[in-house]
Amino acid sequence: MPRNSVGMLVAALAALAVLGYTRFGAGDFGASVIMLICVNALAAASLRFVMLVGELNVATAAFYGIGAYVSAIATVWYGLPLPVALIAAGLAGALVSVLFGYVTLRTKGAYFLLVSFAFAEVARLVFTRIDAIGANSGMTGIFPAEPLALWYPTITVVVAMALLAGLYGLERSTLGTVFRAIQNNDSVVQSVGLNVLVVKILCLAVASFVAGVGGALHAHANNVISPGDFSFLVAVFALAYVKIGGEGHILGAVMGAVFLTVLGQYLISLGAQEAIFFGGALVLAMLILPDGLYGIAERLTRPLLRALDRTPPEDSVKRSTAA
16 A cells, blocks of 8 residues: 555544544534644645745745634625635635745745745734724634534534645645755756746745635634734744654644644643743754654554555455465
């Protein structure tokens, strides 16, 4: 059985288990933790997707916040259905990212990192200056429509899994190969006639669509948002999820989000020192877990995968027995 098939099978089984748990087994606290895991996984996957072209996008926090505010406006001001609000949030994040990427993706490395950090903080400050969306106080009363309220944890899981599967499919496609080629040497990609800037913008737009939807799910899960929810720390936490889970596979981002989100529930009493914990965890992960949790899981399951590869097909066993 190919390794990728095993990974997707594990993801599907985990999704089914979470779906059952959110609908039938979890209390309010359990459901809130699972929804938090989902939105954190989307933020981490969005950040990781831009890393495919070799850039670290701190502006993920800005697109996450834009999606949250757009979805809140759609449901609170205009009474639009939740699916419309989610799509609008994703499209808003993608559209702003195209404009941002057109200007900034001509730079690379540390320069893009600094510009994206500045953009994230500027976006947060803009949120604090707009009275129509509550300024520093934020927006309240962000609830999904009544028929969907009971099923909202399940909806969150379904949407998150669909977006993660979409990112995985794009990464495994020809387009994903081009993204990785840009990371390795963008001059080679340009030499075959591809516009590197356009491809980078496309990568950023896809990632920002996911971040925008993640922000919308966050807004409707918490029912209240404020500019402080969308500081650059959103990207710092997302980077911690990716590094601790393992950036070699999208499941690593999910595993890191699950591990650190659950652990964070026990450390929530630390307050502002929680950021210090995540920073320390990131440093330790890079030193002692270069491949992350996914790398450990892959090494542990490798003997099982080899055993499955050596197992003869059932029809062959029957034919040999009959002979």
